[in-house]
Amino acid sequence: MLEKLNVKQINEIINNLETHEYLKYIDILKNDKRASVQKIALKLAKKLDDIRKEEIRIQNMKIFENEGYKRGFRYIGGIDEAGRGPLAGPVVAAVVVLSEDTIIEGINDSKKLSLTKREELFDIIKEKAIDYGIGIVNSDEIDDINILNATYSAMKKAINNLKNTPDYLLIDAAKIPSIDIPQNSIIKGDSKSISIAAASILAKVTRDRIMEEYDSVYPQYDFKKHKGYGTKEHYEAIKTYGITPIHRKSFLKSIINGD
Incomplete structure (x- = not known):
């Protein structure tokens, strides 16, 4: 069938394929006698390889969550903050609870993402999350209690803004004092945990919008x-x-x- 189509027509078909159809069309296209069509097969194979690599990366970002599920926890919150270092503005923390099977393509530490990608993922995370909360501590309170305690305060506020209390917390390089919830502090957690990465994006975008105001x-x-x-x-x-x-x-x- 495809041998009767021109390159433009083939590209139109390829651009509308579901991922599970890629292998079938790669096999067909690579056996086409036309070099231009064989190039489409190579392009499609590269796209499929990138998709699989992203799937593996996302699964690796769920290792800490999966360990929590194996321990019997079900409402796992990832926490991160934005704004510990600036001279002005608030420190913002976010906590995100995702379902066990949640996949969010492109999610990563907010610092590794472009502004456009963060904004895009901000809406996707809020839509896909089971629950999320945001906590904000302003500059006056930072001056009163110091930035470390202000960060803990923002994290506690974020937890209090959830609909339900998590039974387990994954936190980027910190442990929150004086809370009765099991926690796991993960160094560079925003690039190792999907829920912490999600929290880092919510916190970063929220704070950036405040500073723009x-x-x-x-x-x-x-x-x-x-x-x-x-x-x-x-x-x-x-x-x-x-x-x-x-x-x-x-x-x-x-x-x-x-x-």
């Missing part, structure tokens, strides 16, 4: 660009215009004291 309030600081981090331009703006109510005074003692 602050940009319209304090346009001279360019918060939309650097999100409150200590760039050269940000320090220069502070020296020119002073600090704002959203700056973390505890992070800027040398400037405030004139050192």
Whole structure:
């Protein structure tokens, strides 16, 4: 059948295939006498290989969750935060609970994703999650209790904003004190655990959007660009215009004291 079609027509068929049909068409196309059609077979084979690699990567990101399921846990929450290091704005934490069979293509540590991809996954995660919660701690509280305790506070707020309390927590490189939930601290967990990766995206996108709103309030600081981090331009703006109510005074003692 395909030998009677031109390359454009074949490409139209290939572009509408389901993944489970790829092998069948690869075998047909690679035996076509036309070199241009054989190239389509190679392209389709590469696409199938990429899909399989992504499936393996995602399955590897579910190892810690699967260990939890084997231990009898069913409501597993992955936690991560965004904004521990900036000079301004809140620290934001998120917790995400996914079902055991959830697959989210392209999910990864938020820092490894483009802005466009993070925004896309933000909506997909919220749609696919069984439950999610977000906790926000502002700059005043960060100054009062320090950034580490503020981060723990944001994580607790995120947990409290869930519909149900998790029976197990996977946390990126941290353990939350004074909570009665079993937890597992995972170094670089945002690239090793699907639920932590999901939380990292929710936290990052939420915080970035907050900083973009602050940009319209304090346009001279360019918060939309650097999100409150200590760039050269940000320090220069502070020296020119002073600090704002959203700056973390505890992070800027040398400037405030004139050192």
